[in-house]
Amino acid sequence: MKNNKDARIIISGGTIIDPHSNLKAEKDLLVEGDSIVAVERPGAFGDIVKEANGQVAVLDASGCFVVPGLIDMHVHLREPGFEWKETIQSGCEAAALGGFTSVCCMPNTKPTNDSAEITRFIRERAETAAARVFPIGSVSIGLKGESMSPLSELRNAGCVAFSDDGEPIWSAGLMRRALEWCNMLGAPICCHEEDKSLTCGGCVHESPRGLRLGLKGMPGVAEDVMVARDIELARVTGAHVHICHVSTARSVELVRRAKNDGFRVTAEVTPHHLALTEEAVGDYDTNAKMSPPLREEADREALRIGLREGVIDVVASDHAPHELDTKRCEFSRAAFGILGLQTAVPVILGLVDSGVLSLERAFSAMSSSSAQILSLPYGRLSAKSPADIAVIDPKREIEFNAAALKSLSKNTPWLNKTLRGAARHVVTGGRITVSEFSLNSSLISSGTNNGGE
Amino acid sequence: MMLPNRWHLLGIEGKSRGELLSIVESAVGFREVLDRDIKKVPALRGKTIVNLFLESSTRTRTSFEIAGKILSADTINIGASDSSATKGETVLDTAAVLESMNPDVIVVRHSASGVPGMLAKLLKRAAIVNAGDGLHEHPSQALLDLVTIREAFGKVTGLTVGIVGDVRHSRVARSNAYAHLALGNNVRFIGPSTLVPKELGSAFGAEIPIYHSLKEGLAGCDVVMCLRMQLERMEEHFVAHLEEYSREYGVTERLLHAYAPNAKVMHPGPANRGIEVSSEVLDGPRSLFQLQVKNGVATRMAILFHAINGLSAAVKN
Numbered sequence: 001m002k003n004n005k006d007a008r009i010i011i012s013g014g015t016i017i018d019p020h021s022n023l024k025a026e027k028d029l030l031v032e033g034d035s036i037v038a039v040e041r042p043g044a045f046g047d048i049v050k051e052a053n054g055q056v057a058v059l060d061a062s063g064c065f066v067v068p069g070l071i072d073m074h075v076h077l078r079e080p081g082f083e084w085k086e087t088i089q090s091g092c093e094a095a096a097l098g099g100f101t102s103v104c105c106m107p108n109t110k111p112t113n114d115s116a117e118i119t120r121f122i123r124e125r126a127e128t129a130a131a132r133v134f135p136i137g138s139v140s141i142g143l144k145g146e147s148m149s150p151l152s153e154l155r156n157a158g159c160v161a162f163s164d165d166g167e168p169i170w171s172a173g174l175m176r177r178a179l180e181w182c183n184m185l186g187a188p189i190c191c192h193e194e195d196k197s198l199t200c201g202g203c204v205h206e207s208p209r210g211l212r213l214g215l216k217g218m219p220g221v222a223e224d225v226m227v228a229r230d231i232e233l234a235r236v237t238g239a240h241v242h243i244c245h246v247s248t249a250r251s252v253e254l255v256r257r258a259k260n261d262g263f264r265v266t267a268e269v270t271p272h273h274l275a276l277t278e279e280a281v282g283d284y285d286t287n288a289k290m291s292p293p294l295r296e297e298a299d300r301e302a303l304r305i306g307l308r309e310g311v312i313d314v315v316a317s318d319h320a321p322h323e324l325d326t327k328r329c330e331f332s333r334a335a336f337g338i339l340g341l342q343t344a345v346p347v348i349l350g351l352v353d354s355g356v357l358s359l360e361r362a363f364s365a366m367s368s369s370s371a372q373i374l375s376l377p378y379g380r381l382s383a384k385s386p387a388d389i390a391v392i393d394p395k396r397e398i399e400f401n402a403a404a405l406k407s408l409s410k411n412t413p414w415l416n417k418t419l420r421g422a423a424r425h426v427v428t429g430g431r432i433t434v435s436e437f438s439l440n441s442s443l444i445s446s447g448t449n450n451g452g453e
Numbered sequence: 454m455m456l457p458n459r460w461h462l463l464g465i466e467g468k469s470r471g472e473l474l475s476i477v478e479s480a481v482g483f484r485e486v487l488d489r490d491i492k493k494v495p496a497l498r499g500k501t502i503v504n505l506f507l508e509s510s511t512r513t514r515t516s517f518e519i520a521g522k523i524l525s526a527d528t529i530n531i532g533a534s535d536s537s538a539t540k541g542e543t544v545l546d547t548a549a550v551l552e553s554m555n556p557d558v559i560v561v562r563h564s565a566s567g568v569p570g571m572l573a574k575l576l577k578r579a580a581i582v583n584a585g586d587g588l589h590e591h592p593s594q595a596l597l598d599l600v601t602i603r604e605a606f607g608k609v610t611g612l613t614v615g616i617v618g619d620v621r622h623s624r625v626a627r628s629n630a631y632a633h634l635a636l637g638n639n640v641r642f643i644g645p646s647t648l649v650p651k652e653l654g655s656a657f658g659a660e661i662p663i664y665h666s667l668k669e670g671l672a673g674c675d676v677v678m679c680l681r682m683q684l685e686r687m688e689e690h691f692v693a694h695l696e697e698y699s700r701e702y703g704v705t706e707r708l709l710h711a712y713a714p715n716a717k718v719m720h721p722g723p724a725n726r727g728i729e730v731s732s733e734v735l736d737g738p739r740s741l742f743q744l745q746v747k748n749g750v751a752t753r754m755a756i757l758f759h760a761i762n763g764l765s766a767a768v769k770n
Contacts, residue, residue, distance in 0.1 A: 200689065208656035212466075214566035214589030214624060284567035329543055330565030332587065 007430060008032050008052065010045045014061025014391060018068065019364030020380035029066060031387040034430035038383055057432060059425045061391045067363045068379045069101025069388030069428060071370040072341060074165070074190065074244060074268060074316035077103070077133070080121060081110025086321035086408050088122065092129035093406040094319070094341040096433040099423030100131055101388040102370075102378055103319075103341070106165040107138040114138040114149040116157035123158050130433045132388075134160040134374065139178045139189060143167045148178055155185045160374045163190035165244060166291075168226055170196070175230065179239035188240035188266065188373060191230050193251070194291065198222035203332050205278045205293040213284065215331060218293050220248035227251045231258040234265050242373060243267040245318050247292035249302030256311045266373050268316040269303050271340060271347040272413070274356075276300075280413055286327045286334035287413045290320070304356045307365060313373060315365040317344045321409035339412040342405060346419035349394055391425040396437065398422050406439075458763025459580040462756055463569045464590035465631035466657075472764060473599065473635055477609060480600045480748065480755040486523060487751060497526035500761055501556040504530045505548065506584065507538055508564040512722055512746065513584050513593070517560050520753035529556075544568055545575055552576045558760045560584050580760035588622050594721050595628035597752035599636075601745045602676060605717050613639040613673050615664075615713075617704060618680030618729050619648045619691075625721045626680055630657045643670030644702055647691040667702050671712040679704050679720045679730040695728050705731045709739065717741050 009031040016027045016039065023039075030038040030045050038045075049056060072095065078086035088105075095103050105122065107113030113122065119135045126133035137154030141147050143164045151162060162182055169175045169191070182189050199218040204210040206217025227243055231254060234241040246252060246267050258265040272290070277300050280288040288294060306312040320337025327334050348366065351357050357365075371379030378388045399418045402410050426434035433440055465473070486494055502521040506514045514530065521528035533539070536547055544563060551559060559579045561569050566587030573581040585591040603609045614633050620626040620642045633640040634657060642649045643664045654661045664670030671677060682698055692698045709716055718734050719741045726732045735742055 206652075208652045211621070211650070211653055212627070212656040214587050214627065216588070283570055325543075328545065330563070330571070331567050332565045 008048070008056040009059060009387070009427060009430070009432065010049060010056055011059045011061050011066055011389060011391060011425070012045065013042065014064045014066040016066045016381060017359055017363050018381035019360055020068065020368045021382055023381070024360060029381065029389065031389070031427060031430055034387055036381060036383055036385045036387050036389070039381060059391060059432070059435065061425070063393060063395065064424055065359065065363070065392045065394065066381070067390050067392060068367040068381050069390050069426065070099045070345070070366045071102040071376070071379055072100050072317050072319065072344070073104040073161070073314060073370040073374060075103045075105055075319040075341065076108065076321065076337070077105040078321055079109065079125060080118070084408065085323055088125040088129050088133060090406060090408045091319070091321070091341070092126065092131040092133065093439055094339070096130035096426050096428070096439060097406055097423060098342040099345045099390040099392055099426060100341060101390065101426060101428040102132040102134060102376065104134045104136050104160060104374065106136055106163060108143055108166045112138050112142050113159070114141050114154070116153045119154055119157035119159055130439060131428060134158070134376070136161045136163050136190065138162065139164045139169055140174060145170050145174065148174060148181070151178065151181045151185060155187060159187070160376070161187050161190050161242070163192065163244070165190060165192045168192055168194045168196060172229060172233065176233050176237060179233055179237040179241065183237060183239035186375065188242040190242045190244050191226070192244050193223045193226035193230065195222045195225050198225070203289060203293070204281055205295045207278060207296060209278050209281070213281070218291070220250060220295060220299065223248050223292055224250040224254065227254050231263060231265055234258065234263045235261070238264065240264040240266070245270050245273065245292055245316070246303065246306070246312060247273050247295050247299060249299045252302045252306040252311055256306070259311060266313045267311070268314045269307055269312045270318045271315060271344045272338060274300065274303055274307065274315070274351060275347045276413065284331040285413065286329070286331055287338060287411055287415065289331065289334050289336055290318070290338055291336040304351070308357055308361060313365065314369045315344065315348060316370070317341055321407050322411045323409050327411050337411070339405065339407050339409065341407070343400060343412060343414050343419060345392060345423060346398070346421040349421035350419070387427055387430040389427040390423050392421065393424040394421045396420070396422040396424065460760050460764045461573050461580055462582045462592050462760060463573055464583060465592045465595050465628045465635070466590065468631070468635060470635050473596070473632060474609070475764060476596050476752070476755050476759065477599050477603055479758065480596070480752040481603065483754040484748070484751040486754070487747070492523050493525060494523065495525045496758055497521070497524040497761060500526040502526045502528045502558045502560060502757060503551050503556040504528060504560045505536070505551065506531065506562045507533045507536060507544060508562050508585070509533065510562055510585070512749070513562065516749040517584060517753050517757070520750050520757055523750070524754055524757060526757065545571065548572045548576060552579050558582055558757060563587065582756055582760050585624055587624065589624055590628045591624040592628045593753055593756055594625050595632040596756065597745060597749045598629060598678070598719060599632060600748040600752050601719065601741050604744060604748065605741055606675065610636050610638060612675040613641070614676045614678065615641050615643050615670050615674040616678045616680065617643040617667065617670065617702060619682055619686060620644055620653055620680065621648045621650060622683065622686070623680045629678060630661060634659050641670060643667055645692065648686070667704070668708065668712050671708060671716070674713045674716045677704060677709070677713060677716050677718045679718065679724070681721065681723065682725055682729045699728050703727070703729060703731060704734055706733045706737060709734065719745060722746070
């Protein structure tokens, strides 16, 4: 921790929403060093400002929501191995601008994050980044689904969860044993649920629309059968199964039943599956191609209800940068995945505006729920909590053109579109990473503390 | 260079009844040229047509080439092995390079759905004609089928058209479905549920009835279109083997005699004789197979003519 213990920050004039303590009130917040020290009535820290003689940073939060620093438990930072798509540095800049203070990076790098060496490399790179980075280790060596990664070694090196994301774990036997290990280690397995014998070569949702376009389909049941299998494995092992990017109504129902049965199953949904349907594919728009694919209205509605009711625990972006050349090509050949870190907040606030979600639920799904799943000490705004804070201005409009997107890649269906709602200030571990909607370059270059403590 | 009249043929989807009928009528006009001693008219003299066939094809490619030559256009053929695709060039770059050489039309065939539409968005001058894209559309085939139906029936409306076989993977079926829906004909799909899933019935704007029984599907058909059965469908478990498919869905003279005695039979070729259609039918009096090939050239003459000169100008002629 390279933080100055004496640095003080006051965030004043905003509405605090702390899902962890069910607090929603107009309050000011005082940060000292890397911790929140007090949450008080508006103006309560006026004397400190006077006495400090300019030695305290005052962040104006009027008209804004002050929320726990957002946590995205599913991103692809592409480093090591694919640094032209994204780096830990660039991905974390996008994260900070999006209001995130912590991200969890998937292990499908090159080499795969299947050894302590790679985990340590990622954490070292993240020391100077604009957000905390928590690596997710692979379940199997090289994501091949054959032999199990050294899960204890990875956990000790700082991995917070395990996943073969992008590839389903085809062998139920491997999944069972990995769940047993993970249960000892206190970490979930994040499951990319896809039966490849059902999706075989597909690239859009299997539906009349996909048939019309002449594109091979990825049926919803390809996800559902694997969700059902892994719920049963959660039942017999007692381990924690986390379902990544749920996309079908049926999978929501399966998770609902599993939770009612008391199994340790959690789930996430992406902003794009909540906001869009397969219609976004339009005339072969490769920025609407992802796995799982955008589905039908009935699926989107079930995802929204599932998130509102807490059947789906968290919103995670599945931030998946790809360079233009892999997207500006035949639809069937184009890469799967889209960016998500910078557009997550405005897309989710759009759902709040249209009455789909409450503000409190929206921000718990983007902070405290992920912290709870991963046993991280963030996602809360009470005194003595780590000073990870986002100040969200719900009225600020941003046009997501190439310059505004800090990712090295620009693959988003919201490219050049204007969305409302953005992070005005972000504090990570007591350091200001974003102020007045811009990256705080001086602080970033001197090093933001990374996570894993 | 001005090309205000450029007319793309990316698919039959969205084409109006009037557009389809005017192509059919001008194809009928061009048919006459094919029967002359000297098969050459100066309609497209000084125009350049590139046939960019990045997926293999014999009949469609030859047909477009002959059509262009009869109209006196300069035609250039580029196949997958001649193109820079083998050197890793993308189809968009290949097309952009070609456009820099100022062709009037690029006829494109590609194994990926949507490629002609991508080219039409990217390129500013050349008209794009889709000669078959992935599983999506094959509009020149549907148009030549209409020309053939007109010749056989003296009309293209008031008909019941049964499309039999692997509709799921057929661009011919898609383009024909759009064409017959636009003309107000009764279209039906016939085949096993693996190859004709129920979702296909609602994929084309209007509801299309689906028959899993060949006999029931044939009853009442004026036109029976057989689709080619691809061998790779066995590996993907859509059907057990060709014999099983043939037993259940092979179109034979005996079935036609019993259930659709007056029906004409079409096939886009190349046919698997004895699998989707028997030789007796294909070579018999109800077959329009050879007529389709012949009309293919006239139809593509009409398509190329309109792609360059625009459609409205032609409708007035």
